[in-house]
Amino acid sequence: MSDRHILTAVAWPYANGPRHIGHVSGFGVPSDVFSRYHRMAGDRVLMVSGTDEHGTPITVAADAEGVSPREIADRNNRVIVDDLQSLGLSYDLFTRTTTANHAAISQEIFLGLLKNGYVFPKTTLGAISPSTGRTLPDRYIEGTCPICGYDGARGDQCDNCGNQLDPVDLINPRSRINGETPRFVEEEHYFLDLPAFTRSLGDWLDSRRGWRPNVLNFAKNLLTDLKPRSYTRDIDWGVAVPLDGWRDRPDKRIYVWFDAVVGYLSASIEWARRSGDDDAWRQWWQTPDSDAYYFMGKDNIVFHAEIWPAQLLGYDGEGDKGGTPGSLGRLNLPTEVVSSEFLTMEGRKFSSSRQVVIYVRDFLARYDADALRYFIAAAGPESQDTDFTWAEFLRRNNDELVAGWGNLVNRTVSMAAKNVGAVPTPGELTDADRALLSATQGAFGPIGELLARNRQKAAATEAMRVVGEANKYLSDQAPWKLKEDPARRDTVLHTALQAVSDCNALLTPFLPHSAQKVHELLGGTGTWSPVPRIEEVTDLDDGSPYPVITGDYGDAQAVWASRPLPSGTPLAPPTPVFKKLDESIVADELRRLEGDE
Ligand SMILES: [Zn+2]
Numbered sequence: 001m002s003d004r005h006i007l008t009a010v011a012w013p014y015a016n017g018p019r020h021i022g023h024v025s026g027f028g029v030p031s032d033v034f035s036r037y038h039r040m041a042g043d044r045v046l047m048v049s050g051t052d053e054h055g056t057p058i059t060v061a062a063d064a065e066g067v068s069p070r071e072i073a074d075r076n077n078r079v080i081v082d083d084l085q086s087l088g089l090s091y092d093l094f095t096r097t098t099t100a101n102h103a104a105i106s107q108e109i110f111l112g113l114l115k116n117g118y119v120f121p122k123t124t125l126g127a128i129s130p131s132t133g134r135t136l137p138d139r140y141i142e143g144t145c146p147i148c149g150y151d152g153a154r155g156d157q158c159d160n161c162g163n164q165l166d167p168v169d170l171i172n173p174r175s176r177i178n179g180e181t182p183r184f185v186e187e188e189h190y191f192l193d194l195p196a197f198t199r200s201l202g203d204w205l206d207s208r209r210g211w212r213p214n215v216l217n218f219a220k221n222l223l224t225d226l227k228p229r230s231y232t233r234d235i236d237w238g239v240a241v242p243l244d245g246w247r248d249r250p251d252k253r254i255y256v257w258f259d260a261v262v263g264y265l266s267a268s269i270e271w272a273r274r275s276g277d278d279d280a281w282r283q284w285w286q287t288p289d290s291d292a293y294y295f296m297g298k299d300n301i302v303f304h305a306e307i308w309p310a311q312l313l314g315y316d317g318e319g320d321k322g323g324t325p326g327s328l329g330r331l332n333l334p335t336e337v338v339s340s341e342f343l344t345m346e347g348r349k350f351s352s353s354r355q356v357v358i359y360v361r362d363f364l365a366r367y368d369a370d371a372l373r374y375f376i377a378a379a380g381p382e383s384q385d386t387d388f389t390w391a392e393f394l395r396r397n398n399d400e401l402v403a404g405w406g407n408l409v410n411r412t413v414s415m416a417a418k419n420v421g422a423v424p425t426p427g428e429l430t431d432a433d434r435a436l437l438s439a440t441q442g443a444f445g446p447i448g449e450l451l452a453r454n455r456q457k458a459a460a461t462e463a464m465r466v467v468g469e470a471n472k473y474l475s476d477q478a479p480w481k482l483k484e485d486p487a488r489r490d491t492v493l494h495t496a497l498q499a500v501s502d503c504n505a506l507l508t509p510f511l512p513h514s515a516q517k518v519h520e521l522l523g524g525t526g527t528w529s530p531v532p533r534i535e536e537v538t539d540l541d542d543g544s545p546y547p548v549i550t551g552d553y554g555d556a557q558a559v560w561a562s563r564p565l566p567s568g569t570p571l572a573p574p575t576p577v578f579k580k581l582d583e584s585i586v587a588d589e590l591r592r593l594e595g596d597e
Helices: 021-040 056-065 069-086 100-115 194-206 213-225 256-260 263-275 298-316 360-366 369-379 390-419 431-442 444-452 456-477 486-507 512-521 584-594
Strands: 005-010 044-051 093-096 119-128 141-144 171-175 183-192 232-234 252-254 290-297 336-340 343-345 386-388 533-538 545-550
Touching (some): 005 021, 005 263, 021 290, 021 336, 021 343, 021 369, 021 386, 021 444, 044 263, 056 069, 069 360, 069 533, 069 545, 093 263, 100 119, 100 183, 100 252, 100 298, 183 232, 183 298, 194 213, 213 298, 213 336, 252 256, 256 298, 290 298, 298 336, 360 369, 369 390, 369 512, 386 390, 390 486, 390 512, 390 584, 431 444, 431 456, 444 456, 444 486, 456 486, 486 512
Parallel strands (some): 005 044, 005 290, 044 093, 290 336, 343 386
Antiparallel strands (some): 093 545, 119 183, 141 171, 533 545
16 A cells, blocks of 8 residues: 555535435545545545535525424435445545534634634624514525526525525525514624735646646636625524634534535545544645545535635634634645536426435436446536436446447356356466557556546546457457367457456446456455445434445455456356346436436
């Protein structure tokens, strides 16, 4: 194992409902392919995330159902945990933002920023209900959006244009409880002094190498107009503000976005505490040889390329006002913000309300996880908006996975099993044999480089090109015609099996479930590519139960290198690795999408 530490920080899915395949194509599959590759290459990966459970949409859903926000969060946390585990996403820890640990770390970051002067109190206008005299939380105020003119905008955000708002910005504000016009009175809130980071954020962005150009340009553009942003909000669901006179107030909380991004750190600390070494997280956050890659869809760039780095710079004392690191010590900034573009669905934007959607769970009820993972990696929205069509999904599955890769595995293993019953012993190699082996062995370098740079589309394409070479070799050498020359036949089959073994390693980051199957078809035993598991745990501080995703990834056999396949390993007749899909699924799925069922 190398000493290189890699933090894979995966965007936190919001716990207001199940996730659809557009979501997991942005943050989920790309972060897992990246982590699996680095683990195979011997790097020490820590992959963390969890459900983001605070904020107004959760409280609105709770109000609508007449239940507590915690009940909504509990229910959706479990659904999301199940879905992400089923996709094989290999989190070291997938937790949630409602843990006591997360609240404590969020408060520590707030206090560190306050100590260095980057969070400051400011008198602002807050809404109260004239009839009760009490604070009216942001979600109970509705009005016309000043940006897009949508009439149902809420006090904290407009669901039509997605902009974050303050209640005082709304045109014709009214209470959603009784329709009265709120009264705005002066009150105190805390603000993050973003302009104090214009220079340090600029220096950090200028020193970045290898980012996707659209992400870097977007992030640099944000710096042209930084304004202080409110760190606390009028809401009764969230992390308490850790100050005297504020701590016990039910109506003031830390703004959900400012606590959600702290989750990368708090989840790393929770992972360390659960591992039995409370300080283990420091190797990923505080050593110079560690790197941190953040994965998300492009709607979250602002929070990962501006807000979170500003919080870290302020905590470290590295903005314009100087300062010293807080009690956790200096924390590393992101190495790269790896943002995907959007996935659309048959030419339309995903929309749960308009039924233009397919949830992960429904997808996995009908198709294999690896088929979806492969589509996302090979044809997903890596650097431009991309359309998911069922016809293309069917084509990728049937032509590339079944007829390409699956067929190579099946033909090779079944001929060896039938003729020899084991991995044959090769004789002298011909030029053609050596050419194929040098192609498969030579692919680890370039494909590994592409995966390290998150060029996953190119990496998947290149791996499949190597599979194509192996298929061509098999057709050219035609071992089924070599009945009279068993020595040559065995050499061809051994060469082809070695190529299958190499290709299987190259495809393991994309296809962990089928890679395990292929490992076993080649006579391997034990864990080749580990799958994550769900574990029921209790909160380390307050004892409440919740499920986490975790796993033992360190003792897997998969390595990023060609490994010689030992002659004589017994082989049994193979079963198909991938399922061929019937063309009728396209019409069936389109009918479901139209809601005709
Ligand atoms: Zn709007």
